[in-house]
Amino acid sequence: MDLKKIFWNNTALSRSFENISLLVVFFLVAYANYMVFLAVPNERIMGPVQRIFYFHVGCAVATYMAVAFLFFASLGYLTTRSALMDILGESATEIALVFCSIVMATGMIWGKAAWNTAFRWEPRLVSFLILLVILVAIVVLRRFGNPQKTPLNSAVMGILAAINVPIVVFSVKLLPASSQLHPQVVQNRGLRDPLFVKAMIIGIIAMCCFQLILLWIRVRLGLAESQLDELETEKLVN
């Protein structure tokens, strides 16, 4: 089974699959916006700023998903040396960086309203900041690395970055409750209104689907780039 062909073949089937997916994601994101801004009532204490929570959580889950893709793509590259795995790893890194930045930005907006400061020394905030910096490091390595060794080196960094995530998340739980300032909304059953729960689930599904479609498009773009490189090399040889 040639995965490259499955991804790349510009057939009517793949085009309609992509168009339908884009349409579904568009409606999901629109529905999530409707739920967050029109259907869900204001939270009693935080007021309207709490609405950012639904996107914040959705993007956090999407970030973890992208990092999982990065891990499997890196493992896949190290075992198979497939160019597709390298492209998937590169795409997953960029998408994870985008969603991680959104999580940090939305968290800072909420933090400014709740804590009167955009950033606080809080384990969960720091853990996401670490993830953001690691992802930036991988992007820098891809940009300035030795072109022949970049896929391999990035795969190694990808594995190191991905194994950091569960450990850092677990380490946060090890720390004493006194140092934890991040709201534990789900664990503490803070979503009293059923609409809150519904909006959160819709938000998570919408952001994850959005992340998947972005990843799909970025992988296709990466394959197109590699095909162009191949054609240019062929032209130079001939």
Add this chain to the structure above:
Amino acid sequence: MIWRSIITLFSKDISIELRTRETLSVQATMSLILGVICSIGAHSAMLSPSEILTVFPILIWFTFLFSSALAVAKGFEYEKDNDAITGIILTGVDPSLIYLSKVTATLFTTILGHILALIVFSLLLNIGILPYIVPFLAVSILCAIGYCSISCLLTPVALSSRLRGAMLPLISLPLMFPILFSAVETTIEIFIDHTFSWSSVWVSILLIFDVIYLTAGINLFEKVVKE
């Protein structure tokens, strides 16, 4: 057999170091310079002894990171410039043993540089280190193991890039954050709060990351250097 290979490779690295004294000189000079700069800064800002003690944990680990980053990159440059690593691999030694010997040799120079920085800080900032020396050195060794594990794995990656040595801190420091935070927190427990315990959460985090990075290094080093 495994130990013999590690000891032979380790003695090779140490004898090169003793002959040239380059890595140790870089590390020692950097520790001294950073120690002096931090001390001058602390005195210029007219910090009281208690305030100096408060900033000491971050200053000492900051110095450790800077001086070690230079030293690790320097240690690998010989292997890279003369392509000596290929020669060692061709002898049939398991690459994971080469990695372990590199980690041990780097650990040796890193700890020596760190001890020197500690002496400089204790003299210039007037911090009594003797009562806390055993737990602090133990924590330093745990932190240095994590640092050397990740640096020895990533140095060949950095040296093969266009930025060469400048790439190493860019890719290794983000992965060092958890270890660095744990080291700073443990140093606070030792010197300021006096609540240090071997069962502390921070020591556990240090140990977890040491094991993870060392295991990752043993398994991935071959892929990094062989191709």
